Amino acid sequence: MSNFAFLPNQFQDFKQAAQKAESHIHGDPRAACFHARFALEAAVHWLYRYDNTLRMPYDHSLNSLLHEPDFQNLIPQQLFHKAKAIQRIGNQAVHNPAPVRQLDALQMIKELHHIAYWLTRNYTRPLPPAIDWDDALVPRPLSPDAVVPRKQLEALEKQLATESEKALKQQQTADALNQELQTLRQQLADLHQQAAQQTDTHDYSEADTRAYLIDVEIRRAGWSLNQKRDREYEVTGMPNNQGIGYADYVLWGDDGKPLAVIEAKRTTADPAKGQQQAKLYADCLEQMHGQRPIIYYTNGYDTWLWDDTQYPPRQVSGFYNKAALSSLILRRSNRQPLDTKLVNAEIAGRYYQKRAIGSICKQFAQSRRKALLVMATGTGKTRTAIALVDALQRTNWIKRVLFLADRVSLVKQTANAFKKHLPDSSPVNLVTEKDTEGRVYVCTYPTMMGLINETQGKSGEARFGVGYFDLIIIDEAHRSVYQKNRKALKRGRVLH
Template sequence: MTNFAFLEAEWPSLYEAAEKASNAVYPDPRTACFYARRALELAVQWMYKHDYSLLLPYQENLSALIHEPTFKKVAGEAIFNKARVIIRLGNQAVHSNSTVLLHDSLTAINELFHISYWLARTYARKEKPEPGLSFNPDELPKTTVPRQTMEQLRNLEASLREKDEKLSELLSDKSALDEELKRLRAEVAKAKEASALLTDTHDYSEAETRKSLIDLLLKEAGWPLDRAQDREFEVAGMPNEKGIGFVDYVLWGDDGKPLALVEAKRTTRDPRVGQQQAKLYADCLENQFGQRPVIFYSNGYETWVWDDSMYPPRQVQGFYKKSELELLIQRRKSRRPLSESEINSAIVERYYQTRAIRRIGEAFEKDNDRKALIVMATGAGKTRTVIALCDLLMRCNWVKRVLFLADRVALVNQAVNAFKKHLPDSAPVNLVTEKDTDGRVFVSTYPTMMKQIEEINSGQRRFGVGHFDIVIIDEAHRSVFKKYKAIFDYFDSLLVGLTATPKNEIERNTYSLFDLEPGVPTDAYQLEEAVKDGFLVPPQAVSVPLKFQRQGINYDDLSDEDKEQWESLDWGMKTEKSPIG
């Protein structure tokens, strides 16, 4: 018998991958993490194929599949987060040169066991696993096997992916599903309904999962956590009987001073319950070392950052790297007032451009806001305005690195050229064509940046959550946020949106994304004003007979790309479908 014997009857492929992971845990942790992720991939693909309640996401990779809302609803928070741990460990095994430890492979196989148990309990049509079944590490073999290299694992990953069924092709037309799959789906649905009536008494060890997630997030940010003082660091001055406390994690600078602390909550409760405890730890560390650390508190699922000398707490997607924390602390003293610094008139000279920059500066400096939305008519110089804004923020030590996002390659090229012309010292980088180049200003399309966020090299993400100090969104309309909101959730930065859409026509949701009242952007300069000031001329209407005006548009005749773009538009709450045939 093995830990995964209950899978063999109904999930032989999953059982085989789980056994390969089990056999490699001790002799080859890297390979064990690889096969644990492979087993997870097979389990998730099986679910999408057989559970009709799951909807395919925009992309078909494993991360996108588990983040799809219908999957998270079916699997629940515990299984979703265990999948996150396995994916991260699997990615580390294939893409990181750093050592994969025995602790990592044991974590991966343990989490895979819980997911496999849940899968069998939920979907098994025959015999379900015993309620009291638990993972037994003593059943893991300790034999010696040849270790696989990263290159071998990457080649294996590619070959396995080629053999996998393409879910998008298999499930694209529900009416065309073969009779066998329809029968299996009906059986699975029946088994799932029966399982839902039974109480799940299995111990899914959620506290261990939370700790694993925190460790992985810290390691992805470049914190090895390999010294005694990194964990459970003792501090004096706590308001308790002994006056002693133990900080879960301390992130140290090269000078031996604390850059940040992490308070880890080991319950499903909101991590913010640890806010006051973390503040007391920060007080103790400041008294001992003369430097106040940045505060993080997390339960592994949600993480909050609090630099209480500058901003209120806010939720983030991970932890800052060492260099990013050093910048945060250094800016406490070096940041200069924006209102007292001149705007570069060689970049912008029109009154409405300088007014927009000043209003953004007031929002950031006076109101302590982190988001701003500018409405400016097409042709009025939006790009030059934000270049001058970046110049001001850089000179005043508010910003070091900038991300400028546009929805088309042509606009990326245009923005890069504008930065090179007006702010050449910023070393602008076109991420579409210069993926490995470094600089201070990065210009990218949304899909390119999505891929960059997911990329991990040597166990670390190239762009950490704190890499960019400001993100600028060109043409900030709702469809961008609907499709690429993950980018703005990921980066913990100042955010500036640009749009030519009149302020009374911008969707309410766009304003809420910038924490603004509907109809009240940070600043606006619209077409009517630009025409009145003589900077723009009124539009001229030209009648051009077009095919779609004469014959209409048929949805079925559109390309897949056009269909996707059409479906991303907001047709309003009253319209259930797009107004074409």
């Protein structure tokens, strides 16, 4: 038996992959998450083939297919977030050495089950009844000998990707001449429209998905959440009759002081209410421990960070690790005022270069986080950027910098310029020195995209996690290559 037995034969590839994922929940959760991602890909490919509102883009990667505007218009938002969770956990299972919990595998297969129901409801007849997940139908545990090593899964991933791409191209060529397929697409479109006119009574467990995603994102940043004080922490001084409250999550420093407070429950209903509730918790924690924490509020899908001593709230792609949060707290007291007198004239001594740096510093001092520098060719943009980095590092405003360029030749040129004019910043050319550590990293967009999910150590924490870079410089931001990669980099957790 299987929780996916209800899937009709028209979803055969998806059904087989989903049942394989389900069979690995007990005994090999890493393989279960891997096959769940592969099953999701099969479902998405089916939609792109048979739904007449979708057109296969040039980029066939799962990430690209999920983020196509037409695809996001097709599926409910709650299904999109389930798909993103399956993709993310599936990728981590293959590329992250950290252990995969059985809880993760079970949750991902349950999310896949919701997607399976939605597919069946919208593209088959008669309409199926609401089908609930049943733990009793999950296959018995695998024997230890059946567990697939992670490296073997990596090899299998490459093999399946190659086979899938080849099959997809052959299928597209054949489909272009298949008149029967065009007729079937119209029939399926009619079924989808009919389904939309009837109330969907299935419980998609959105609240469970949100709570799970919050937990996953916190753990991804290296927080184990294994102490009682990490969740539902009691705070005193709340403006209510009891004078107490319970913060959803508190992230602690090594000195026992709170680094961050995370509000989730109220944010799910209304981000504005979550923001206010988180602020009240921060007020209480500051009174109790003598340190004001960084404020987060999240609904599981979107997360906001608010250091209300410095900046207004901003949306981020995840949570900071302990080192990044500690740096934010420390920077409140040890950063110095910005002054154009600090500009090193040996790096950028022309009057307009100093003026440009002064203007940017003024923006930053006014709690603005972005600045655009426009300079003509040959006026020393790179040296101006280097002098800016130097001034910000010496005044403790920043520590690590990411400099993005669109060509390898520009990366090499910029890295050499940093090494010449600011050698103490330990410049790294990530195109050729991927494993080197430093304080200034110069890179192309594609290389950075390839390094985003890179992990380190047995904990599996991301090497370039959210908050790793304090300053990001985009070279020639007006070029289309930046606009093309901007959303991808945000999704990939670099821009924050």
